[in-house]
Amino acid sequence: MRIKLVSAILTLGLALASCSDRRTVIGVSQCSDDAWRQKVNREIKIGQYQYKDVDVRFCSANNDAKRQVRQIDSLVASGVDLLIVAPSDVSTVTPAVERAYRKSIPVILYDRKIYSDCYTAYVGADNVEIGRVVARFIAAKLGGKGRVLEIAGLKGSTPVEERHRGFVEEISKYPGITTSTVNGDWNVDGARKIMSRSLAVDPNIQCVFGHNDAEALGAWEAAKAVGKEHDIMFVGIDGLPDKRQGIDLVKRGCFAASYIYPTHGETLVPLAMRILNNKPIERMNYLPSSLVTAENAAIVEMQNNEIACQANSLDAIYANIDSYMKMYRSQKIISWLAAFIVLLLIVLAAYNYYVYKTKAKVGRRLRQIADEKVRFFTRASHQLRTPLTLVAGPLRHLISQGGFDDKQQQTLDIIQRNVAELEHLTANVLNFQTRVDSATDNTDQCQQPSISDETVSQLVLQDSRRDIVTKNDPDDDLDTILIVDDNADIRSYLRSLLSPYYYVIDASDGRNGLRLARESVPDLIVSDVMMPIMNGLEFCSKIKADDVTCHIPVILLTARSAESQRIEGYEHGADGYITKPFNADLLLTRIESMLANRRKIKIAQLDGKAEAPDTADANSADNLFMSRFREAAMQHLGDADLKMDDLGSELHLSRVQLYRKIKALTGKSPTDIIREMRLNRGHYLLCHTDRPISEIAYEVGFAVPSYFTTCFKKQYGINPTELRRG
Structure with missing residues (x-):
């Protein structure tokens, strides 16, 4: 009692201390980790510095949509207060965003949209307008005539669709310009290969429009490889200031222009806090921007460098502030x-x-x-x-x-x-x-x-009664017999008769007998028919209808000797029927015969057979149970942390009931059987694949490969390496 009281007070204290320092957590899921996204992340950190109680968690999917889905689900599970998502493949990522939104987590879509209205706000450029601006610039430079190659971004991205739509709508106004479109992967290498193939097919390309600067750079490098870099005009999107980025390439004359794809990541955290504080917001937030050309590249680069220096200074300042805040929070918790x-x-x-x-x-x-x-x-x-x-x-x-x-x-x-x-x-x-x-x-x-x-x-x-005591635990060697009879003298006599050969437990009526049977899962039951509360026939029916006890043979004892009454007993599931007064030797013989039959079934199960000879009909429920057990175990074969409680729950049994049921049917524990299944699966993979042994060990549920090797050799007499050599 005292320990519970202390624990409760300490838990309450820690809870109040932590609540006193509640921090808002914002999760950021980026589709990639390119230079443009890194700039966005730095700006988000700048926006975070405006709020002392805000933490931001970043993750990047590296253009892997399925990975981004897992990251979004993980952020939601960790308890973030708001999500900022830049989707990769829209069709794949949309369901994950919808799941988060339906769990009452606000979602800000950044740069890219989804195929759904399940989001709180959008922040990004007007990609349709970007496509139009680039088209007008190219048309003006070409004088309304020429051949243009559009290298679009990765298919499935909303910026790709919108930029292409705006570009095509505007360029179609110039009949003298012909265009062709190829989807790239946002990367330099992919665009280089596309440009090389395109030049081989059409050497008269006069302009390349890359959906981000990386694709435009790849096209420029491919043209340079064949000496055409000065004959073709290159236009990209992103307009970043670093080396080999848009502004630098325009300044050096490699590009004719790069559209500055605005980042403004510093606006995201303030928008998020307005949402979390239930303040009014604009749902669609489009960021203004413009083209960088040779005429303004130097000025834009200078401005960006100045902003970068200021950002670095802010980083240093807020790093110190963070350390002070951590110290303050620690002291606050200690005080509480x-x-x-x-x-x-x-x-x-x-x-x-x-x-x-x-x-x-x-x-x-x-x-x-x-x-x-x-x-x-x-x-x-x-x-x-x-x-x-x-x-x-x-x-x-x-x-x-x-x-x-x-x-x-x-x-x-x-x-x-x-x-x-x-x-x-x-x-x-x-x-x-x-x-x-x-x-x-x-x-x-x-x-x-x-x-x-x-x-x-x-x-x-203690001395006034005498108890009967039994042992852009039963003896392991003894079978367990349950006696169910309302007559204490009969129970005593049967106990004395059976105790030299079996472990004996008893109950005074059918209801208690059913409870005891479920708890102890005996090997055989001897029950009277005429009993109060629950008679032997009803008791037998319930035993045979219960998944835990249906395999247990039941012998009914009764003074009712009419043939119709015996038939009634068998109809209720009885395996044997003995009339009172009974011969002790007859009872012992029938018990041993039934237990011997159960041993045959165990041997059949151990050999992996579906049924034992001459017992298929009588034990179809047992075979079905073992099939369900093996099927459930197979679904978790690769789970090294599998617990028998979890497996038992799937089969609607407690851990103890599952253990005793399997032990009674097979002579082995559930753990032993699952280990054999894992080793059998490992043996198959070793023989039919060339995968590493450690990988196979993990797949079949062994957390330690060396233990897999030890168990494998114990079962097969040869270790996995020797099996592969053979």
């Missing part, structure tokens, strides 16, 4: 904990005083109860002595007369032994007062109880 420790000490002191007073009160009450019990049993024992004397005296006299035959003498001996037992029990009750009085004196001296109420009750009753 100190306050709760003081509170804890006060509560513990009050609790100890309460316990002391309660113990004293309980001690007095226990002494009263003990005295009352002693007085009751003393009076009862004195009252018993009179009839015992009247029985014991005449009995001794009768026996002393002699002249009885063996059967009569045996009956008299039984009566005499039981009378002597009653005298012994009565004497013990009388002697019990002197033991209890001594204990009471000791408790008075200590001024608190030294024995519990439960202990006193046990002392009072």
Whole structure:
């Protein structure tokens, strides 16, 4: 009790301390990690610095849509307050964004859109307008005539679709210009290959429009390789200031222009905080921008360099602020904990005083109860002595007369032994007062109880009753028999008959027998038919209808011997039917025969057979259960952390029931069978694939490859490496 109280107070203290320093967490899922995205991330950090209680978690999918879906789901599971997502492949990523949105997590789409209205706001450029601006620039430069190659971005991206639509709408106004479009992958290498193939087909290309600067650069490098870099005009999107980026390439004359694809990542965190604080926002937020040409490239580069220097300074300043804030939060938590420790000490002191007073009160009450019990049993024992004397005296006299035959003498001996037992029990009750009085004196001296109420009750009753005890745990060698009968003498007789050969448990009616059968899963059940609460027929039906116990053979004992009654017993699922009074040897023979049949089934299961000879119909439920078990285990074969509790839940069994059911059917534990299944699967993969042994070990559920090798050699007599060589 005291430990639970302390734990509860500490947990409450930690919870309050953490709540006092609640931080807003924003998750950012980027589709890639190129230079443009890195610039965005730096600007997001600048926006974060405006808020002292905001953390930003970044992740990049590297243009892998499925990976981005996993990252989004992971961010949601970690408990982020808001998501900022730049989708990769729209059709793949859209469901993940919808899942987050439907869990009441606000979503800001950045740079790219999705095929759904399940988002809170959009921030990015007007990609249709970008396509139009580039088209007008190219048309003007070409004088309204020429051949243009459009290298679009990765298919499935909304910027690709919108830029292409705007470009085509505008360029179609110039009949003298012909265009061709090829989808790239946003990268230099991919665009270089596309340009090389295009020049081989059409050497008269006059202009290349790349959907980002990387694609335009790849096309320029391919043209340079064949000496055409000065004959073709190149236009890109992104307009970043670094080396081999858009502004630098325009300044050097490699590009005719690069459209500055605006980042403005610093606006994202303020927008997110307005959303989280339920303030009004614009849902569609388009960022303005323009072309960088040879005329303005130097000025734009200078401005970008100045902004970069300012950003670096801000980074240094806010890094110091972060360290100070962490120190402040730590001190705040320590203060909260100190306050709760003081509170804890006060509560513990009050609790100890309460316990002391309660113990004293309980001690007095226990002494009263003990005295009352002693007085009751003393009076009862004195009252018993009179009839015992009247029985014991005449009995001794009768026996002393002699002249009885063996059967009569045996009956008299039984009566005499039981009378002597009653005298012994009565004497013990009388002697019990002197033991209890001594204990009471000791408790008075200590001024608190030294024995519990439960202990006193046990002392009072231990000598007054006799229990039957059984052991851009059963002996492992013994089968378990459950006896169900409402007659205590019958249960005692059957126990004495079966105990030399089996581990025996018993129940006094069908309801308790059913509970005990589910808990202990015995190897065989012997049940009476006529019982209160739940008769043997109903009990047998429920045993056979339960997945946990349906495999257990049931022998019914009854005085009803009519053939129709026997048929009724078999219709309720009985495996055997013995009429009272029964022959002990017959019962033992039937039990051993049925258990031997069960052993055959175990052997069949161990050999992996679906059914044992001549038992297919009777044990179809067992075979079905084993099939369900193996199917469930196969689904989790690669899970090294698989727990029997989880597997049992799938089969609607507790861990103990699953273990005993499988053990009863196969002679092996569920863990042993799953290990064999894993090793069999590993053997197959070793023989039919060339995958590394460690990879196969992980796939079949072994967290440590060396343990897989040890188990494999133990089962097959050869280690995996030797098997591969052979």
